[in-house]
Amino acid sequence: MSVQMIQPKPAPKLRLKGISKEFIAPRTGQRTLAVADFNLDVQPGEFICIVGPSGCGKSTVLNMIAGLEKSTSGSIEMDGKAISAPGAERGVMFQDYALFPWKSVRDNVGFGLRHGTAGAGMAKAEREDRINHFVQLVGLKGAESKYPHQLSGGMRQRVALARLLANGPDVLLMDEPLGALDAQTRLVLQVELLRIWGETGNKDDRKTVIFITHGIDEAVFLADRVVVMSSHPGRVSAVLDVDIPRPRTEEVRLDPRFAELSEEIWSLIRDEAYRAIA
């Protein structure tokens, strides 16, 4: 008789348990149930993409994990502890760069280290090394003294990513970070993002990522799992494993499995996507 060892599942990095969010308009009192009974466990180092029709509640879910919005019911846990406010261990990145226009690349990247909790107690030399490391990691070496207006959109998002990483969060919460970029830059930065995330390195060194996108191809290219949402109210309608091996290179986009998964996701949101913009 053979005895099968059952490996215990690691404790989730994030646990979203039955969360809902109802917005109440201050003047009219009109209620909008944006998210209802949203459940998701995210494993450490996992790359999760959330897709769904416009207005289905993707940003609301992300903002609740970031602690920028309070959930109306349910609970959000990180490493087993309840989250209800923003915290340095969860870094957020948005579509619109959010850089300081009057600060250089170097000073933008180092902002959190100089003024936030991330750099508290850090010696100047260590802080400067850390800034150099992340500037280099995102491919901005040589552009340290430039200002945001001197950079392309893609470079600005590299600065925003370096700043996010320099603060050393455990979880990266990314709301359409490539959404404002032209199509070619977007494809290049998807590959870059996986490199920076550590796709070719040790799995245990990777950050946990929640990444919102309108791009189904983008989600399939990046994610370990794609969470598909339906709307009114926003719920999880499906969770798909992206069983395409890593590291993922440009060739992946030609893989029949890539097309198959993209088609499956589109079929899940197509009807609602048409209704959302009708």
Ligand SMILES: Nc1ncnc2c1ncn2[C@@H]1O[C@H](COP(=O)(O)OP(=O)(O)OP(=O)(O)O)[C@@H](O)[C@H]1O
């Ligand atoms: N502060 C708010 N007050 C009232 N309603 C809100 C607020 N924020 C979001 N909503 C509503 O909640 C729902 C979900 O919005 P949310 O922005 O989370 O969706 P989304 O999927 O991120 O949208 P998109 O894909 O267009 O970016 C929408 O109906 C939206 O109008």
